[in-house]
Amino acid sequence: MKITNLVTYLVPPRWLFVKVETDEEGISGWGEPIVEGRAATVEAAVQELKSYLIGKNPLRIEDHWNVMYRGGFYRGGPVLMSAIAGIDQALWDIKGKFHHAPVHELMGGACRDRIRVYSWIGGDRPSDVGQAAKKVVEQGFTAIKMNATEELHYIDTHEKVDQVLERVAAIRETVGDYVGIGIDFHGRVHKPMAKILVKELEPFRPMFIEEPVLPENNEALRELAHFTSTPIATGERLFSRWDFKQLLAEGYVDIIQPDLSHAGGITECKKIAAMAEAYDVALAPHCPLGPIALASCLQVDASSHNAFIQEQSLGIHYNKGNDLLDYIADASVFDYEEGFVNIPQGPGLGIDVDEGHVKQMADVGHQWKNPIWRHQDGSVAEW
Known part of the structure; x- marks a missing residue:
């Protein structure tokens, strides 16, 4: 079996899909290589890697990963690693289909049947989170995640701190003591304000505080x-x-959140998960993206003992006009019950991509960019 082509599809709301085709009848694989807001750049990186992959055996995933990563003198970073990630997902999809098995069976088998999921509420500028939390809990979710703040300066007001506390208090009052609350600082908070917020939020017993400072400031942790x-x-x-x-x-750090569409795909994130387990650190893959990325996450979750919860994007504020389930033929694979989703059992990634709809929406495309925020003094704020 040989790789014959890589085809990319830029589809709304903000995603990029890649289809890796082979000369084996009926066997192709899908991946999701994307940096949100830099889709065209990642698409170009995929095309650069394509010339190496054409004619190669798609089953030699480890070797292809190493060539894509080590074959360039300059390596790493969001663009290259996202391009590798999507291709890697597609190669695992092919391998699973070739062997008539879900990907997790090829990685030692499942250590769980299902995994807990959480739902996003509140949007970029969080508001009405109490009622939003009530709604998703009524839908069966047992955990939610929200952005903690709007923009915050290096040193900001206690009024903004109080607004954060009021929002989290509204959730606790509405849904009770035991619904999980993930509070995403989104890199919007600098160390001086993060020190205040993490302490003030503790009485509400959050499930976790996410990205309390920008990753380039991780020494502040x-x-x-x-x-x-x-x-x-x-x-x-x-x-x-x-x-x-x-x-x-x-x-x-207590929980790591690698993104399977950014951090080298299934091959790399499985290794990252194993590293974290050795440090007694939990795994909760980042995934505010599409169905291929989510299916890839679930395959890694299935075979990683330290995975405890999975992000998913159904109804997230970014998904205007097109949502998670629109691009797959059988939406039931992502049915959520009692706050959990079952691990997909179909061959490969376990989903059936609706290629006709993908092609139709690729004609629409997108030019999604994240907003540019500014502080009251005119300086650029972290989004």
Whole structure:
């Protein structure tokens, strides 16, 4: 079997899909290589890698991963690793279909039948989170995640701190003490304000605090960990096992969140998960993306003992006009029951991509960019 072509599809709301075709009748694979807001750049990187892959045996995934990563003098970073990630997902999809088995069976088999999921509420500028949390809990979710704040300056007002506390208090009052609340600082918070917020939020017993500082400031986690017993999560903007190495060795993170469409795909994230397990750190893959990315996450979750919850994008504020289930033929594969989703059991990634709809929406395309925010003084704020 040989790879014959790689075809990319830029589809709304903000995704990029790749189809890896082979000369074996009926066997092709799908991946999701994307950096949100840089889709065209990643698409170009996929096309650069294509010339190497044409004519190769798609089953030699480990070797292809190493060539794509090590074959260039300059390596790593969001663009290259996202391009590798999507191709890697597609190669695993092919391998599973070739062997008539779900990907997790080829990685040692499942250690769980299902995994807990959480639902996003509140949008970029969080509001009405109490009622939003009530709605998703009524739908059966047992955990939610929200953005903690709007923009915050290095030193900001206690009024904004109080607004965060009021929102989280509204959730607790509405849904009770035991619904999980993930609070995403989204890199919007600098260390001086993060110290205040993590301490003030602790009485609400959050499930975790996510990305309390920007990843380039991860050394601040050492100090922040002394202000709270709330689990600290980070990792969506780290792209390889080498990026995670120092973070894990320093011991101040409790949950890692590699993104399977950014951090080298299934091959790399399985290794990152195993590294984290050795440090007694939990896994919660980042995935505010499409169905191929989610299916890839679930295959890694299935075979990673330290996976405890999975992000998913159904109804997320980014998915305007097109949502998670629109691009697959059988939406029931992602049915959520009692706050869990079953591990897909079909061959490969376990989903059937609706190629006709993908092609139709690729004619629409997208030019999604994240907003540019500014502080009241006119300086650029973190989004």
